[in-house]
Amino acid sequence: MTKRLTTAQQQAYERDGFVAPINIFSADEMADIRAEIEAAEARWPDALDGPGRNNAHLALPVLDRITHDSRLLDAVEDVIGGDILAAGTTLFIKEPDSSGYISWHQDARYIGMEPHDWVTGWLAISDVTEENGCMQMIPGSHTAPLKDHIDTYGEDNLLTRGQTVPDVDESKAVPVPLKPGQLSLHHPRIIHGSGPNRSAERRIGFALQSYIAPSVRQVLGEMYVQQARGTDRYKHHIEAPRITAAMSAEAVALRADANKKLSDIFYAGSDRIGKY
Ligand SMILES: O=C(O)CCC(=O)C(=O)O
Structure with missing residues (x-):
């Protein structure tokens, strides 16, 4: 018995390496959520830009609530089972008519989480379309081993290192447009990317990157997790508290440490640091 996905959606995830759209939040809920995120951006402009886009769920209650929403976790449970740790988030915002893009990559290549018993959720905060740079997936690419990436620092x-899988057959790419409040789930090894925002509206996505089974280790460094559901009998990671007040001194310090650890993981083995 699945909790949120239909059996067909569960099979699609296994076959294709991603599934979408999954309805999670209503349009009204998303309007409130978006207003709260944009109010936070206006109040703390530096905190949600550049490297500040990472792990903002440790400092903003609105993003904490999304990360622990039971409807969303039901969908995650249908993919990785009922013991779930939240291991990080990233706000991916593309401003109107902007050139930022995300090259073809596999999340598992640089993120150090082994084995690949984890899944990334991507929640549309705004309308997300082909015109404004929705994600594109190469179906089935998760079934092959990890590919070599080139660090372009474009x-x-x-992406942190501009990591890119060369020679992707783009004719196979499937766009993943989402309405506000809809979620996609993708596999650690699926090849995916996204183009620039060629529209007059902001494209706002919240990547829940990622939800992991407690048995998953971090082989490139250390990371904070939060217990999202079930139990953790392994205790491989540092437990982060959930926050109640936005941008408290404790929350800001904790997030800074989480982002430092994330940066150490992403740039492990590199002699160059990128923008994020
Ligand atoms: O926001 C995007 O366009 C891509 C995000 C991404 O690569 C991811 O969540 O794994």
């Missing part, structure tokens, strides 16, 4: 690339 100026407009929104």
